[in-house]
Amino acid sequence: MLKFFVSDQLYLGLVQALIAALAAMLVVLLARKRGIHLEDETLIAMVRGIIQIVAVGSILLLLLRAPRWTSGFLLTAMIIAAGATSARRAKGMPGAFPVSAWSIALGAGSVIALMTWLGVIDTAITSLVPVGSMLIANSMNTNGLALNRFRADVLAHVGEIETALALGAEAKNSVSPYVQASFEASLIPAIDSLRSLGIVWIPGLMAGMLLSGARPVYAAIYQFVVLAMILAASGLTSLVSTLLIRERIFTAAQQLSLQPGR
């Protein structure tokens, strides 16, 4: 219907973005009626999202002819930004930012480096940056989920954790059930995406490859490749972040420093 009124592709995109944003805000308003206030956070997230993606799109356009090392620079900047974003999901956790940044760097960074070296990801900037950013973004989400779940579990089980400490347990052993639960829960989205691939959703990357003339079977297989890489990067990120954060919530004298109201 829109194409009937708007013929220019850029304007079409803006109108489409506006309609999608309105749909999201409608849900936020529905939530508000039930006493759940997400207005500010959602609005800021949407404005930030559109500005950031348009800016990156413009930069990518400029970078098409840039030297290849620029990819490394861009991906590093993305990892730092991803670390800062997901650290916010772990309010009150000591060292959430360095833990998140290191985990995403090790998780997503090592998978990107290995896969590029093996030739699974093409070294061209137009391939490396978008695919790398997908791995970083998904690792960021997984890291946020893991830290958020771990924080909630620890705060809900202070009694059990301190009982274990009082019985002479090592700090890391006293929280091991919650480390495991956070790791498992954080990987549910990545595993479900892989499981439902092609049945519940056909990802944008595959659509893009088809549009740019790739063979449909290769486009389909490569979509699987990307999701499998996302699972590897997310899994490694979550593993590293839960192990790192576990050390940070205790003092040197093995006292639990993450406590409600402290």
Added chain:
Amino acid sequence: MPDIHVITGNTSDPILRTEHLSRVVKDKVLVEDATFEVRTGEVLAIVGPSGSGKSSLLRLLNRLDEPSSGTVYVEGIDYRQIAPRELRRKLGMVNQRPYLFPGTVEQNLRFGPLQRGESLSQDSIEQLLVRVGLKGYAGRNVANLSGGEAQRVSVARTLANSPLVLLLDEPTSALDETSKLEVESTIQRIVREQGLTCILVTHDTAQAARLAERVLLLEAGHIVRQGPIDEVLHA
């Protein structure tokens, strides 16, 4: 069978002594300048109204919290020179709620010794359960225990670590009257039979009078009186 520390003659040596112990969190004084000692084989009650800092003081003794100033001597040694895990084994704690780990009673009893790589024998487990009046409960799932039974399993789990001192933090305040008496008589029996040194935190002065010989009265984080039960509680 885990070691049982029985009083052997001299009961006047302080097994635990605190010196000017304080804890301040965000400008709020929880405990201030607490100096007292507990002699081997003695039961000391810490009483006071809610929020007076009783539990905060107890948590400083096994170093679950860090004192802002002052220290604790365990058998004459500054407790900062004892590894926290070893200190916590020596000063065994029982909380208001039992916080049993999912699984069987036996698995819970094995937890403490396992942390040091030790395995309790079946015989030791049975004897621990006899001591808390729960003979034959080893294989039971903790989810099916009553409140009083769970608390007695928690006492047995702490005893499995062969502590020098038992720290009891309101051990009966979450229980109904019948369970409360069961747990109280279990504590009384252990103290009488094994001569275990105990520090009991309670808001119930009648319970303090039943179980302890000496009492320490706390108000707003300060020790306002300490001495024999009759003198302090009826002053």
